Each structure stands twice: as C-alpha cells, then as structure tokens.
Amino acid sequence: MTAAPNPAPLLIVGDPAAAACEGDFCAVPGQEQALVNRRLDADLV
C-alpha cells in the first residue's frame, strides 16, 4: 500500500470516551460495568 503524505496534525476535540470500533472490537461505553453488575446480581462474583 502506498503511504499517504503526512497531513498536518489534527487538534483532537470532543469526548475521548465516545464509542468507536477498533479492529473487530466495538467498545460499548459502560458495558464492562454492566456485565460486572449482572454477575453481582446473580451472585457469580
């Protein structure tokens, strides 16, 4: 793949925790805590 010329650096703005997909994984904000809560409710933890 041909490398693209380096563009000017971007000023990153907005919520850094906003939901996004990287590779196959699409992060769900709050999901990990929700899973833990469910396990606690089911006395699995």
Next chain:
Amino acid sequence: MSRPRREYPGLPAVVLRVSEAIKVDIWSDVQCPWCYIGKRKFEDGAAQFGGDVEVEYHSFELSPDTPVDFDGNTVDYLSQRKGMPVAQVEEMLERVTGIAKSVGLDYDFEHVHQTNTVIAHELLHFAKSKGRQLDMKERLLKAYFVEGHHVGRIADLADLAAEIGLDRAEAVAALEAHSYLADVKADVAQAQAYGIQGVPFFVIDGKYGVSGAQEAAAFANVLEQARTGRDAAQSDSAEMDSADTDAESEQVAP
C-alpha cells in the same frame, strides 16, 4: 484560495467574505455499528449547527481478513472467530441495539451477514464518481444493519446501487474490474497517516479530529469552532490587507 477584492477609488480595498461549506471527511466502515449511530448523531449536530457542511466519506476496513461468505451473524463471528463468550457478545449487541434505537435505527443483529466490506467501499467510490456517495452510504448501512442484506457480494451490491438510481450494469463492471480499489487503499493509507485507529472518525475542516459516535451537541460545537476559527483567520487577513493598502496609499501620497 484567493479572496475576491473589490476596490473603490479613495477607499481601502474591500475583502468580500465568501460563505464556504465546512468540509467534513468521515472515515467509516459499513459493518461498524457506531458508524451508523455516529452518522445520525453527526447529522443531528450539523442541523443544530445550521451552517453549510460538505461531507465526504472515506474507506476504513475494520476487519479486512473476514471472508465474503462467512456463515453466520455477528454473534457467531465474534464468538467463533474472536473467542468472545456468547453471553457477553449478546449483551454487548443488546446494548448497541438500544442505543441505535434511541437515534431511530432498528438494528437487527440476528440477521446481519458478517462479511468483507472492501467491495462495498469500492461501490462507495463508484457512487462518489456519480455524485451519489451519501445516498449510497446510507443505503449500505441500512441494508446491513436493519434489513439483513448481504453487502459483500457484487450482485447484491449492484442491486443496492440500482435502488438509488445508479446504473446496475455499470456498477457491476466497475466492481468486477475493481476500478476503485486504489481509491479504497488510498483512503486507508490516509487514515494511517492521520493516525486513525478506530471509526467513525471525523476530520473537520482539515484541522479538528473527532473520534467516535459523539453526542450531537459535540459535533455542533466543533463545527461552530471551525467556523469561528475561519472567521478569525479571515478577519486577521482582512486587517493585513487593509494595512497593506494604507501603506501603499502613504507611498503614493504627494
């Protein structure tokens, strides 16, 4: 770009401000759930902003190693190929489905056809060449997440292209010849050059980077920030022009 100048005898040059749309380049993948949700939130934010916005989509392949004909849906894919527990995947997708619903999208992960999206990206470039990229992007996302269509095979993609009014035979020919594959790869290379690791990713006016499915207000804010930045730059430039004109006037004054 040069700004139009109008000169009046005895008066400094006047710089006419030209209203230009704010360019938004969006890197996105067809099978990215946050990309469709982020698209809706961005559209809402752009409406709140109220100014002219020009959108161009760019290709990003989240999972280029996925086979075109993977036999299964998203749960199967993530559990079988990535080793994630089925219960965890289902809970994750349930939450994503709920968030999608909140922006008016009826995701149906049970009927999603997990596939390779490179040809879908080629179709988006084909549609761009016809001035129909935005319609094609919306059609592909809806087909994949809501309607359970396959978006990895040329025949299915050509059907979707025809649905938005593109010439089906021309689309088939372009996809079979991979006429736009180089454009897809160029987009991916550009993403790497920017350091983009996840999608959706928005580049506003070539200056601001916004990652993820932000709330609509966040998009509206950064669009306003871009407009304010432009206005300040134009104002500074106009002052410099005015100073130059004053200096010229002093030089020719008797």
